[in-house]
Structure formats: structure tokens, C-alpha cells
Amino acid sequence: MECESPLRRHMPIWRRWLAGLLIVAWGTPLFAASSIPAAVIDVPDDLRPLLRQHFTLPEKLLTSEAERGVFVRRAQREIPELLATEGYFSAQVRLGSLSKAGVVNLQVLPGERTVVGELEIEFRGDLQQTALPRAQQIRKAWPLQVGLPFRSEAWERAKNELLTHVAAEDYAAARMVSSAAEVDTEHAVAKLHVVLDSGPRYLFGALQVRGLERYEPLLIERHATFKSGQPYRRDLLLEFQTQLQKLPQFSSIIVNLDTVAAQENGAQTTRVAPVQVQVVEAKSRKLSFGIGYSTNNGVRNEVNYQSYNFLNQAWTLNSAAVVEQNRQNLALALDTPPNPLGYRLLWRASGERTDIQELVTRRDKFGVTRTRNLFGIETGISLNWQQERRIPTGGISETDQALVLDWHWYRRMVDDPLAPMDGSLTEIKIGGASKSFTSDQDFVRSYGRHQSWISMTPHDVLSLRAEAGYTASTTRLGIPQEYLFRVGGTQTVRGFAYQSIGFLEGGAVVGGRAMSTLSAEYTHWFGNWGAAMFVDAGAAADTAPTLKWYRGHGFGARWRSPVGPLALDAARGQGEPGTRVHFAVAVAF
Secondary structure (H helix, E strand, C coil): CCCCCHHHHCHHHHHHHHHHHHHHHHHCCCCCCCCCCCEEEECCHHHHHHHHHHCCCCCCCCCCHHHHHHHHHHHHHHHHHHHHCCCCCCCEEEEEEECCCCCEEEEEECCCCCEEEEEEEEEECHHHHHCHHHHHHHHHHCCCCCCCECCHHHHHHHHHHHHHHHHCECCCCCEEEEEEEEEECCCCEEEEEEEEECCCEEEEEEEEEECCCCCCCHHHHCCCCCCCCCECEHHHHHHHHHHHHCCCCEEEEEEEECCCCCEECCCCCEEEEEEEEEEEECCCEEEEEEEEEECCCEEEEEEEEEEEEECCCCEEEEEEEEEECCEEEEEEEEECCCCCCCEEEEEEEEEEEEEECCEEEEEEEEEEEEEEEECCEEEEEEEEEEEEEEEECCCCCEEEEEEEEEEEEEEEEECCCCCCCCEEEEEEEEEEECHHHCCCCCEEEEEEEEEEEEEEECCEEEEEEEEEEEEECCCCCCCCHHHCECECCCCCCCCCCCCCECEEECCEEECECEEEEEEEEEEEEECCEEEEEEEEEEEEECCHHHCCCEEEEEEEEEEEECCEEEEEEEEEECCCCCEEEEEEEEEEC
């Protein structure tokens, strides 16, 4: 004899309760807060969301004929206006039945939906006279073509896109002369007529900079993304403004093409317009303090001093003192503005002490880097000298020095630099040192990293990361730790302690000559909060054949803060005794 469990016996009751709760939750926007709705609207399903969002039902039952009459007249006025925005211009609202409880029933008859019957786009100005092929392309790109439903939102969006498309290149003064939509309600068709005047073609003129007090105009001119006499393109103008807004010397930047002051350029249809740049200079000195925490390095305290006009040359001087639980750093950097070819120099000097995985490292470093950012790709070459003293627990202390020549290539193409949902990041580094040039060991170090963000839905993103590195040398001895590899912790293999995977020397984990990591993470966003699942894998060893892969997996929470997503992860590492928490947050004030 089979006995039915209590859970199974009561399942139908729970299902009925759940169904009732779902019905109440779904109907809340349309119906009154009371258990009995004041009115019920009979409308096709595809139009129900529109009325739910924009038409307000009474909050309580209508007890008199006068109240019901006022409500019905309002519905007969507002509902057809709402449906007209979706192309239903002959909609009717009728009063249906009245229940014994006093619930009003309205019947909505939307009628036939209006479609585009005729379309005429008329161009005036230089676009019609000298750029007929482009005019034809713009007509074909018009989104509200003949046969498509006529909607007010689509009509306004199409006009805006048309004007934006024309004004984005050559025709900076393009304007909409007139637009009309004639609706034949009897036959449910709309005749669209748009007249757009492109005006003359514009060329970029000279820069006119206003608001400078401490700096020379050359600081602005070096960042220009166009040359005088080049055809106008709005994306170049916006890119120019974006680059200027990144300069720490200014608190406000406004860039625009002065079409009023434009002059003719040998032909009546072409004009040269100056580019006006209005700036507000920021304070030239800044002292800031910061505090933060990460599971990699513990509590972080920082003091930073910056000067944006060092020696009155618009050089940026940056000095910082950072104290963390297992890392202390004192650094000084001097950054010069780009030259006319876009190259800039960065001079750096630093002293650092770290105590990670039973390895104490003391490092003094000095170097110079020349970089250039072109078409979203940063390339650079640097020369760095450093002296490093390693003190591993249970191992042999060693002092190494190296003069390293490095080259790097970096590209970041994402939709949002702080919280990417789509795009990719690629980084390549190659460098080396020789005993012939004040180094203790010959080596060549190569490193590559690629990360992709794939938008699965508007609220879901899949992140994939792969990185690998190898230092070619006869031995790891004599090579500074910066040019060797350790992994573990946030950004590499979660579930393991920070830099705990590497080569074991005595009781300390030191860097090896080979490394590789892989990571996959899926995040679903609920507004500014998100939930993530991930799996990481990585290995670091002294030689490639001895690489042993370690895997970690887990889940975490995300928050879109003003400085980028903050992550709180719980991960379990392969072979580790328990779950490890990874967290990083920093606050500057």
C-alpha cells in the first residue's frame, strides 16, 4: 500500500494560492487596490500594456451614475488618443455591462491600424545638388518605409535620425524645413512628407581657444583629431572634445563648430568654419587621501599629491605613498603632454616592499616610457632599471638587478569603460634584458591577455578571459619577480590566496617562468545590482612542462558603483580546505 506524502497531498492547495498571488500581482497596475476592481477594460492583448501604463483606472467603485458618466467620458477621450500614437485613428470606446457589484466594463474597438501609404523625402541645398548618391542612400535608410505601421514614436524617431544622419558629415548646419503626416482614417493609410535643407558643405577651420590663463594654446592643439581644411565630421569633433575632457588641467571643455563665422571657400556651396574651444582651467595642485580594502592586499591607506602645471610646462607631477597590509610603496611620476605626433613621455621612480606568501621583496625602480594612443590603440616602449632583494622564508636571499627594454600594445573597445556589457580588451607585452647591459641575467619575457564581454540579453553578460606568459631564460635566478609569474586571488584564480600558485622555494612561493589562466563569468544585472557565477583555472611554474592547473569556482554579488563594478565573491579552490571570500573596494576623499 502506497502512502501519499503530506507535501504531495496539499500541493493542489499551494498551486491555487500561488495562482491567486500571481493574478493579483499582474493585475495591480490596472485594477484598484481593493479586492473588487472598479472597472474592467476589454482590449486586444497587444494594446493592454499601453493602457496599463498610461490610463489610470478609478481607485474605488463608482457608486453613482454621475461618477460612472464622468469616467466613461474620460475613457472615450483619453483611450483613443493613446491608441492613435500606435496608429489606431478610428478607435472607439463603448460602455459594456455593469455588474451587480458596480464594476464598469469598457469595450475598446481599436479599428484598423494605419500604415504608411506614401513617402516623400525632399532634400534641398548642396546635398541635392552635388551628392545625389548619398541622398539616395539616406532615403533607403529611412526606417518608416511604405507598408510599415505608422506610430507617433517611430515617426518622431525617423525624423530625428534623418537629421542626425545628414548633419553627421559635411552638413553641420542641416535643418528640418517641414514635416507632415496626412492620415486617411477611412482607408487607414498615412502620407508622409519631409523637407530637409542640408545647407552648404563645411570644412574644419582654425582652432579658436578661449579661457586659457596658465597654459599655452599648444596644449589644446596637440589633441586635435582633424586638420584645417578637412571635411567636417561630427565624430571627429566629439572625439576631440572627449580627449580634452580627459586632461587634468581643465575642469570644463566645450567644443563646437562656429557656422555663423564660416567663410566661403572659393565655391558658394563650401564654407570653412572655425572650431571654438571654451575651457575652464582646474586647480593646478591637488592633495588627496584614500582608504580601501581588498582580500589580496588587506587595508589600503594612500596619500597622493598632484601638480598639473609642474615648472609651468603643463607637465603632470604625481607622487603617492601607499601603505597596505602586505605592500608598501612610495612612487613619483612625471607625465608630459603629447608632442605634435601624439607621443608622450612618462618618467617614474619608486620604492616598494612586499610580503606575500612567505616572500619578502624590496624593489627600487626607475624608468621612462614613451606612449602613443592612436585609433583607440595604445602602443609604447619603455626602459626600466630596477634592483630587487628577495628574502624567501627557508630559502636563500638574493639581490638582482636588470635594465629591461619593454614594448606593449593595448586595445580596449568596450561600450562602457566602467561596466562593460559588450566589447573586448587585448594586451600584449614583450621585454627583455641582457648581461651585457648591467643585468644579472639574460631573459626575454612575453605576456598576452584577451578578455571579451558578450551581451547575452540586455541584463546578462558573459565574460571570457585568457592570459599566458613565458620568460625565456636558462634559469629564473637573477630575474626580478616582476618579470616572473605567480597567480591566485582576485583577477586570476579565485578560491586561492593571492599569488599562492607559483614555484615553491623553501617555505615561500616565488615567481616561475611560465603562466596561464582562463576564466568564464556569467552575470545577471538587477538594475545596479548583479549576481554572478564563475569558474577560473590557472597555473604558474618554473618551466612550461611542469605547469599544474588549479581550478576555482563560485558565485558572487556585483554593484555598479561610480568607480566601476565592485565584487564580493565566494569561491572554492581545487584541493583547498574551505571557501575563500574575495572582495575589493576603494574610497577616495
